Each structure stands twice: as structure tokens, then as C-alpha cells.
Amino acid sequence: MLEPDRETRREWTDAVGAFVEDFVAGLAKAPASEPAPADLTEFLAEPPERPGTFDDLLATFGRAAGYAVETAGPGYLGYFPAGGLLSSVLAETLAQAVNRFTGVADTAPALVAMEHAVIRWFCRRFDLPDGAGGVITSGASLATLAALTTAREDRLGGPDPLGTIYVTEHTHYCVAKAARIAGFTSAQVRVVPVDDDLRMDLAAAEALIADDRDRGLRPFFLVGTAGSTSTGTVDPLDALGALAAREDLWFHVDGAYGGSFQLTDRGRAILHGVHRADSITLDPHKSLFLPYGTGLLLVRDEARLRAAHAADGHYLQDLDREHDLPDYGDLGPELTREYRGLRLWLPLHLHGVAAFRAELDEKLDLAALVHRELSAEGNLEVPLVPDLTVTVFRSPFGDATTERLLERINGTRRIFLSSTRLDGKHTLRLCVLSHRTHRAHVEEALDIVRRAARES
Numbered sequence: 001m002l003e004p005d006r007e008t009r010r011e012w013t014d015a016v017g018a019f020v021e022d023f024v025a026g027l028a029k030a031p032a033s034e035p036a037p038a039d040l041t042e043f044l045a046e047p048p049e050r051p052g053t054f055d056d057l058l059a060t061f062g063r064a065a066g067y068a069v070e071t072a073g074p075g076y077l078g079y080f081p082a083g084g085l086l087s088s089v090l091a092e093t094l095a096q097a098v099n100r101f102t103g104v105a106d107t108a109p110a111l112v113a114m115e116h117a118v119i120r121w122f123c124r125r126f127d128l129p130d131g132a133g134g135v136i137t138s139g140a141s142l143a144t145l146a147a148l149t150t151a152r153e154d155r156l157g158g159p160d161p162l163g164t165i166y167v168t169e170h171t172h173y174c175v176a177k178a179a180r181i182a183g184f185t186s187a188q189v190r191v192v193p194v195d196d197d198l199r200m201d202l203a204a205a206e207a208l209i210a211d212d213r214d215r216g217l218r219p220f221f222l223v224g225t226a227g228s229t230s231t232g233t234v235d236p237l238d239a240l241g242a243l244a245a246r247e248d249l250w251f252h253v254d255g256a257y258g259g260s261f262q263l264t265d266r267g268r269a270i271l272h273g274v275h276r277a278d279s280i281t282l283d284p285h286k287s288l289f290l291p292y293g294t295g296l297l298l299v300r301d302e303a304r305l306r307a308a309h310a311a312d313g314h315y316l317q318d319l320d321r322e323h324d325l326p327d328y329g330d331l332g333p334e335l336t337r338e339y340r341g342l343r344l345w346l347p348l349h350l351h352g353v354a355a356f357r358a359e360l361d362e363k364l365d366l367a368a369l370v371h372r373e374l375s376a377e378g379n380l381e382v383p384l385v386p387d388l389t390v391t392v393f394r395s396p397f398g399d400a401t402t403e404r405l406l407e408r409i410n411g412t413r414r415i416f417l418s419s420t421r422l423d424g425k426h427t428l429r430l431c432v433l434s435h436r437t438h439r440a441h442v443e444e445a446l447d448i449v450r451r452a453a454r455e456s
């Protein structure tokens, strides 16, 4: 009953294919956001006893997906836009269709080899040494948890009420969350001041670490952010890496947003020193344009990641675990997981690496254009030069005007921006990152912002 016949299979896959094609083709004209109706009863229906109709259910899904911020479209400039590469969508469908078990290598070694090759390729991009490795996760949050757990085991030998972690107020909260899950209190997460450019202040970090040591604490984990969430700011990675080495701390680089820019020359220059990292998180579902659900953890020494996570059970005794391929179930919190490797493998092999580099370079150029144009607008305050592709700005007339500005901008439903707080002030951010956002979209966005600024 659950396995459709050949004809039905064709009908369903054709319907899904047509849906996807219509969706992608419609993105150019789709509104940047679509408010949901007050009454969501239709979407709260419980599963029936009797079978439904595929076309009707697909239509329900289509309507539900429509009531949303159009995160896949070219006008999405809020948070971190990714778009969602079609090649990766198809890769995911293929991976799910064959439904291979890749929690250990033995049950699908060639597929694991493909995933392994992708991870090794990323490690080389960051100049990590032989012995480096990693795991593809559902996102940077889970990758950060695995990194912090590994550092805790490696540097402290387990949970320790004296262990201390160093972040700034601009570090993503996933570090504090991971710390909580990994058994640390919020007092063990030390917030280092930032300089005027919002980068971790090196001297302040040094002083805080020394002070903590004097108090008998055990500093062990230093986080450098390669592209902060609010402003895309990159911490001084080289200096922080050197500090971590001097102090024997685990150096973690959060490159969830900015890490992928390592593929470009400008990115490599800005991320200088990232090779010193003991662990790096990346979010291909941000700056490699993949659909949501793909994060990446790279570690300098895969053996340490394994030491922190490996486990065994009698029910796995039939498997050969002695080989050169990683058993991904030993490298993170998950055992069973979807075969995530193909999501990266297919796009990278199909489009070629140069296509990704060109796309990221284009985003850097467009962000520079945004910064230039908005800085020239008298009705706006632009407090920072972007390191990567996030430009922040606000009204010089205070929070209320800035909030109204955002309403005006998003109210056009041509683009969608998000906001943050900076220097205690409500501040808007415009992030160019989707593979579907090009120069014409950015020029339209600039027109919209300028017009709104003059009216607010």
C-alpha cells in the first residue's frame, strides 16, 4: 500500500518536477514576502485514516510555502541569504531515494569516499595539515557543539567547572548554547571587549585569559569569528590563532557565514591566519548557496574529533570498522543521518569550483557597491566598512525612524532586509549572498532604500 506502482511513481515525480520548475521560474517575479492569513486552520489538519490525493496535497504545500519570507528569491537580503541551488536540491532527492546508510563507511564505502573527498578538499582550502578531517552536519550550531565537545575532552579531559571559553558580544549565540549543552555555565563563557571595528580586542583577550589563570580557572577555548552575524566582521584570526597557540587554547573559527569566502583571493586575505584553527565551522547553506540543512565542521586533527565522539554497540558488530574511510557516526553527535555529502559533491562537480568563486567575488563587488552608494546618501548613517557582504546602516534620526525605514523597505515586498542592534542603536543590515541576487537586483534594492530614507 505504501509503495506506488510504476505509473503512480511517474505521476508523482512529474508533478514534483513541474512544481519545482514553476517555483524556480517564478522567483524573479515573486514578492519578497507574503503575509499568512490569520486563519491557518487549513494547515493544522490532522492526518486522515483514508488516503489523500497527491495533487491536492502538493497544492496545500505550495500554498503553505507561499505564505513566507521568500528566502529563495533574489530580493532576499536579510539574515544570510543562500537561495538553494537546484543542483543540491536534486542531489538531496537522489541521496534520499537510494537511502544509503552512511553513519559508518562499511555499508556504502564509495559514497562515504565521495563525502570524504569533499571534506578533504575543504581542509586543503584552509591549509589544514594531513590528518585534518571533519563531518557534514545539519548546520553550524551542531558543528560548533561537536567542536566544543572535542576541545573539552582534548584540553580539559571532560566537563570541568573551571574551564573557560572566550567570545565577544558579536560571537554567534550558538557558542553559548553549545557551552550550555556541553556542561558549562554562562559564567564560564567570558566576553572579551571589541575594538572600534567590532573585532575582538587582542590585548583585552590576553589580559582576561591571564587574569582567569591567576584566579585558578582553566582557559581552553578561544573563538574567532570569520564573519559575524550582525555585521559580517572578521576577527583578527592570525593574531588570535597565535594567542591561542601561546596559551595552549583550542582555537575555533566560526566561519558559518564568512568561511566560504576562502575560495576567493580577497576572502583569503581577510581570513588570513585561519589555517591556525583547531576547528572551523562553515555553513554551506549560507555562503555556498545550498538549501538549509548543511553545515560543516573541519578539524585540524580528525583523531581528536573521533576520540570525543566514538562509541560502539554490539548491534554494530557485523561491520568492518578498520579501514581508511571515516565512520561519520564516530565524528559527531549523530549516527543515522541523510547522506549529506551529495549535496556538496554534485554542485561542486557539476558547476565546478570556479563558478562558486566567481559568484562569491560578485557578491563582494555588489556589497562594495551597496556600501559606496548608501554612504553617499545624506539621510543615512553607515557606521562600518564591510569586510565581506553585509552592509549596516540606520537613520541618523534615531531608532523609531530606523524601524519605520525597515517597514517601508520591506513593505515594498520587492526586497527583504533584517535588523540588529549596534552601539545600542537599531541598525538595518543588507546582506548580498544569494546566487540569485545580481547587479540589477542590488540596484533596485538601493533605489528602494534611498527612496525610503528620504520619506522616513
Ligand SMILES: *Cc1c(COP(=O)(O)O)cnc(C)c1O
Pocket (backbone or CB within 6 Å): 080, 138, 139, 140, 141, 142, 172, 174, 225, 227, 228, 229, 254, 255, 256, 257, 283, 295
Ligand atoms: C548562522 C550562524 C551560525 C549558526 O548556524 P546554523 O547553521 O543556523 O546552526 C553560527 N555562527 C554564525 C556566524 C552564523 O552566522
